[in-house]
Amino acid sequence: LAGSYVGIGISYLVVNQGALITNCFENSNAYKAGIRTGDILTHVDGVSLAHKNADAMNTMIRGDEGSFSNFTYLSQGKAINKHIKRKATQSDVFYKEVSVKKKKAGVITISAFSDATGKLVAKALKQMQNDHVDTLIMDVRNNGGGYIDAAEECLAHIKKAGTVLYSLKDRQGKVTSVKDTTDTAYHFAHNYILVNNHSASASEILTQSLKELNGFQVIGTPTYGKSTVQVEV
DSSP states (O other), rough: SSSSEEEEEEEEETTTTEEEEEEEOTTTTTHTTTTTTTTTEEETTEOTTTOOOOOHHHHHOOOOOTTEEEEEETTTTTTEEEEEEEEEEOSEEEOOOOOOOOEEEEEEEESOOOOTTHHHHHHHHHHHHHTOEEEEEEEEEOOOOOOOOHHHHHHHTOTTTOOOOEEEEEETOOOEEEOOOOOOOOOOOOOEEEEEEEOOOOOHHHHHHHHHHHOOEEEOOOOOOOEEEEOOO
16 A cells, blocks of 8 residues: 555456466556466466465565566466566556547546555646546556545545545444545546446445546446445554
8 A cells, every 4th residue: 555566567366376467557567578467477487376375476476676587477378488577666546548539538547545546646637637638537446445545535636625525424323524625626528437346445435426426427347345444543
């Protein structure tokens, strides 16, 4: 949740064969080496990842900045071996502009809600405004959540001041509503948010708030359904 780490630039799920790539971050060294979402990492420096737990995989895949390892991965059933350098990677927010029917759309992918998420989303929204982009697509697929304050910051960039961003109910039934206290709000003609069954927690708060209060169209599959918030004490 620091928003950055040293690695090759992937997120993954543990499967029997190794690490199933759920996201290969654009401009990462893994992406440059040809790894794509859906591929499976099977070996690091000749050592199999099969049947290893997440901690063991993290230790093998990550490492010191500037170090190299040989990574073997399966792509469409074919085993490929690449020598990949590890580097510091910003991993929670990615922005790109795409052309849809000769019109510009801005795609903001949020992979986690970390310390830096709100600022990075604000930077992307400002870039969209400067480039006269009229369609916003927010992508929180495979985003399992993070800091609720970060989701609050993202919502505040789109809501009007005084708008309720979300509400929480405690075990005694007391409802607490969190309102936007900022002055900046970005508006776009067309708004969409992408979700799947791995979109959870803060991702669901963001999605439901944008759907109910800002008319965002939700596209994807039913989300995880966490519906609870935990705090550290």
